[in-house]
Amino acid sequence: MNRSSGRRTRLETRLNALQTPLFLIDAARVILFFNQGCECIVEWPAEEILGQTCDYAVDTDPEECESVCNLLCPPPEVFEGTRSEVPRYLLTRSGKTIPCVIRYTPLLDDQNRTRLVLGTIDPIDEPHKLRSATASQQLHAELAALRLSLRNRFRFSTVIARNPAMQRVLRQLELASHTREPVHFQGEVGTGKEHLARALHFESEQRRKIFVPLNCKKLPPRELKQTVKKVFEKDLDESMPLEPGVLFLDEVDHLSRDIQEIILENYQTKSQAQTVRLMTACSTPLNELFEQEQLLPEFFFLISTLQIQVPALRERREDLDLLAQHFLENENRYQQKQVSGFAPGVLSLFHDYFWPANLDELAQVIQSAFQSTPETLITRDSLPLRLLTGMDARSLGPALPPLIKPLEQTLQEVEKDQIQQALEQTKHNRTEAARLLGLTRAKLYRRIEALGIPLDPDA
Incomplete structure (x- = not known):
């Protein structure tokens, strides 16, 4: 037993000393082995990686151990026994991005169940163009590449933006992160305006203070007014134990004038460094709200300083x-x-x-x-x-438009239909039919003849 144990220890020591990056993950996705080759490539010591559970998700924070672990996670099909060669972008502790391919080998027990997954890392040039990768693995690599690129360019890795309009949004967020001026997000419902506001807050100097989101339409007016007062007066209690840094007012088109006045008073009486930063959002253009007198002129000019247009999906x-x-x-x-x-x-x-x-x-x-x-x-x-x-x-597709007929033809068809219904209802009693139609008997005869309506010879 001691000799066998010693051999295992020596084998583990040799594997650990290899410069080829090797790691082992169990069926519960817990990292069990992480050799010196892995430590060198990601710049994290094994002591901080071992025992961590990894998820199949992209993370881009180089200061978080979870980011590295998740980027090592095998695709789910590997745990079902499928070998896989996966393109990846690894993130080092110093923030560098390393394109690589990770080769996963499932290690099976006597019942062909995956007990462990062996991973080896090989740096390459462009992992998202690896031919052996499946479509979903390529997309996973592209997502990582985009998020890491956006983190390096704009610092906003949680915002997915390949589209030119969204790239413009990121440039505006970058500018806004260096000021404390109010910011307004304009866009349809569900376009991610609050997410963008949060991303801006967490990349600004106010990141250590709390982000306070309020929906002006859903909250009762009294509660909304009390909360806004509390935020600006920094009257902290159990409901708000930390100092607020940003007040985000969603659906600001429903904000009452008296609350607008409270906000204006705070901005007019305090310096920019003393007051809470204001961010607003709505789906109706601010100019329309101003023209409809839903916004006070001073409040309109306050929140329209920097407007960010968020495109629909x-x-x-x-x-x-x-x-x-x-x-x-x-x-x-x-x-x-x-x-x-x-x-x-x-x-x-x-x-x-x-x-x-x-x-x-x-x-x-x-x-x-x-x-x-x-x-x-x-x-x-x-x-x-x-x-x-x-x-x-x-x-x-849309409903087909109704067929337009000449008016004279339509009127004749309606008249013919009404006369026939009157005759059927009166069992072809023409005198009674004329009475129902509001016509004289002679005029009814003329219309029957003109419209070519056949008459019952027995009537």
Whole structure:
């Protein structure tokens, strides 16, 4: 026993000393082995990695151990016994991005169940173009590449933006992160305005203070007014134990004038460094609200200093696949079940849909499909009925416009139909039919003859 134990120890020591990056993950996705080659490539010591559970999700914070662990996680199909060669971007502790391919080998027990997964890391040039990778693995790599690129360029890695309009949004967020001026987000319901406001807050100097979101439409006016006062007066209690840094007012078109005056008073009597930063959002353009006198002139000028137009999802087709993968990987976090991507045809269905509720609807569809699927991929059968019904309704197209006939022809058809109904109702008693139609008997005869209505010879 001692000799066998000693051999295992020597083997582990030799594997640990290799410069070839090797790691082991068990069936519960816990990292059990992480050699010196891995330590060198990601710049994290094994002591901080071992024992961590990894999820199949992209993270881009180099200061978080969880980010490195998740980027090492095998696709779910590997745990079902499939060898896989996966393109990846690894993030080092110093913030560098390393393109690589990770080769996963499932290690099976005597009942062909995966007990361990062996991973080896090889740096390469462009992992998202690896031919052996599946479509879902390529999309996972593209999502990582985009998020890491956005983190380096704009510091906003949680915002998926390949679309030119969204790239412009990121440039505006970057500018806004260096000031404390009010910011207004303009866009349809569900386009992610609050998420953008939070991303801006957490990349600003105010990040250590709390973000206070209030919905001006949903909150009762009295409660909304009291909360706004508390935020600006920094009257902290159990409901708000930390100092507020940002007040985010969603659906600001429902904000009453007296609350607008409270906000104006605080901005007029305090310096910019002393007051809470104001962020607002709504779907109606501010100019329209101003013209309709829903906003006080001073309040309009205050919140319209920096306006960010957020595009609808149907205008962001370049981002749709990556957004779907992003929402799916968010569902993987801290779950025993892991889903790697989408079966063939599912993403094309998404492109055919209009997405009237934008990102909120996409996130709900992905969440529902994740809960429904028994597979490692989202299939059409796992998609919620409301999405398929909506797609079927759109495939029918709009109703055909009514056929326009000449007016004279239409009037004759209506008159003929009314006379025939009157004759049938009176059993062809022409005197009674004329009375029902408000005509004289002679005029009824003339109209019957003119319209060519056949008469019952026995009547």
